[in-house]
Amino acid sequence: MPSLLHLDASARRASISREVGEAFATAWRLRHPDGSYTRRDLAADPVPFIGEAWTELCDHVLEHGITEIGRLPEAVRTPAQADAWKIVEPLLTELVEADTVLIATPMYNYSVPASLKAWFDQVTFPKMSLAGRRFVVTTARGGAYGPGAPKERFDYQERFLRDFFAGHFAVEDVTFVNAELVNSRLDPGLAHLRAKHDESYDAALKAAYDLGKEG
Template sequence: MATLLHIDSSAFPGEASSSRSVADAFRKAWEEQHPQGTVIYRDVAANPVPHITADAWSAGFTAPSERTPEQSAAFAAREKLIEELEQADAVLIGAPMHNYSIPSTLKAWLDNVIMVGRTSGENPSAKGTPVTVVASRGGSYAPGTPREGNEFVQNYLEAVLKGMLGLDVDFIVPELTLAPRNPAMSELVPLYEASRERALEDAATKAKELAERLAA
């Protein structure tokens, strides 16, 4: 049966997080299509993975028999994350925009799973795996908006997930998530609500379509 790797990184819990809410809608639709499937879930905000260290990095370029005890221990934790990615039939990532970029906890996960000669390079080990990214943001950074030039989440993740890991990347983008909380954005609440509803619908639709594609 199919395996979904689900990564959440929002600092906000539950319904307070748009990326978590939309990712949950995707996961629910996925599980309906794969009731006997497996979901590997990592909440890197609640349980951060280790930031990459010199031992964890250098171990990837050192033969197992020649690694120091420190390298072996650091690489064991890193390899578990890599294996989860390699074993997944599909990946779901909640990636809210934090100060124009992704959360540091998500960056730490990426630094661990990107390994030249294995997950990246000429023949990435997870090449072609579909990944759906819920890239929520407090404002709008769409083409033509004043802050278009500050959109570093999709650009970065496209380069890393597709360019380095060779994954098949698709985005769902809930916008204006700060509108209900920021009085200065009150006029934008209807646009936020429309964006959220569209994102929830997209999540369910994309999950079902992906499930059908993998089953074909």
């Protein structure tokens, strides 16, 4: 049965990254009416930051060469580690059981929100291959960071995500749908770029919906 894990990371309840992600999710659900759909709002229901007990779990996993997710509970030694595992286990289960992962995220300070980074930190236990799964990332960025843009070199968001997926999950094929120049809606200094933003926004909504229709 097809399955989609949908993550939202924006601190705004009404956000463009959420809207573009919803376009993908809506089309996907129409294509797979009997599919499994899990949505996690990382801003409304934040994932805790990792603590020392989490690092101890990782140490045990490495020390004993545990690579199978089903064996991870064997790493638990103390009550604090058990509490850490209670946080990790449902996050890992959602991720592993999904064959499509949708991440809707804004760009904050040239990268990803802390809410999304906290989720990444939790699910990197253990390092594992998710090759074969489909990853789609919908973003909203205040400025323009595409090829040739003056701020292209400041785009640590896409660079980080691509490196993370490749380095931790052995996933090289990630599709990004970016809505740019969002700040032109509010910043008088960018008002002359509003038409370009509208074009980018409309194109992102269409691209995301079309990707969702592909399954």
